[in-house]
Amino acid sequence: MLAALAVVAAGGVARAYEWFATKETQRPERWFREALTVRVSTVAPAEVPWETMEALYEEALGSWLDLPGCRLPQVDVVGTVDAADVTLPKTVDDEPDNLVVFIEDGDTWLAHEGATNSMIALTFVVANSVTGEIIDADIAVNDAAFAFTTSDDATSGVDLLSTFTHELGHFFGLDHSADPSATMVYDYGSSPSRRLQARTLEDDDIDGVCALYEVPLPEPPPSASPGEGCGGCAGGGSGGLVFDALMTLCVIFACRRRARSV
Ligand SMILES: [Zn+2]
Helix, strand or coil, X not given: CHHHHHHHHHHCCXXXXXXXXXXXXXXXXXXXXXXXXXXXXXXXXXXXXXXXXXXXXHHHHHHHHCCCCCCCCEEEEEEEEXXXXXXXXXXXXXXXXXXXXXXXXXXXXXXXXXCCCCECEEEEEEEECCCCEEEEEEEEEECCCCCEECCCCCCCCEEHHHHHHHHHHHHHCECCCCCCCCCCCCECCCCHHHHHHCCCCCHHHHHHHHHHCCCCCCCCCCCCCCCCCECCCCCCCCCCCECCCCCCEEEECCHHHHHHHC
16 A cells, blocks of 8 residues: 555656756757767866866766766866856857856956856856757856865865756756755755755756657757847846856857858
């Protein structure tokens, strides 16, 4: 009897995860490529030794890539970049140039649409607004407003591994989850245990990303209209620290034709 009840209860739980979706066509946004590269900026927080940075990012990446049976693209860290800000593609033909950068200058951080000093990081996901193919994703960490830590028992500072792990969920196409225990919840959390919990994935995160990459590659609808520029903000207001209450989500479509006509 207990077992039967448990099955019913499990079947009745609604999914909490969300995917990014194209505005016009409501298609899930995800990578179509099977192999991606990322470069990590050498302009890094002074409080985190640079020697540990790539290993820390690889650890966060491993949480997502090492999921059994999950068809995520391979992502390799291929080196470093001396960058103070994100770089976004201009057309759908641009090759991905995925970066992890630490923005040290407060004005540079706030110059990004919707960015505030209560946001720890932002992931700029650029996707084809018709097919949903992600063509570039840069993670920007707010090094202007926060100090970071990698310690298991830190009493101050933002946990950088939790930050990387959360932002990588956006990198792969996940939006914020409604599950308060998920790594993809937008709230960084006020308790030390909650903050460290975001270092690893929960069932909701795993279900969300694996299901996203099970979706067959969509064909572009014949009557789709082009999208315009960058935009599309989502997120809620919160008094506490947030990973990134707002996602800057850029969609690019029809730029190919415009670029060639110039
Ligand atoms: Zn987020």
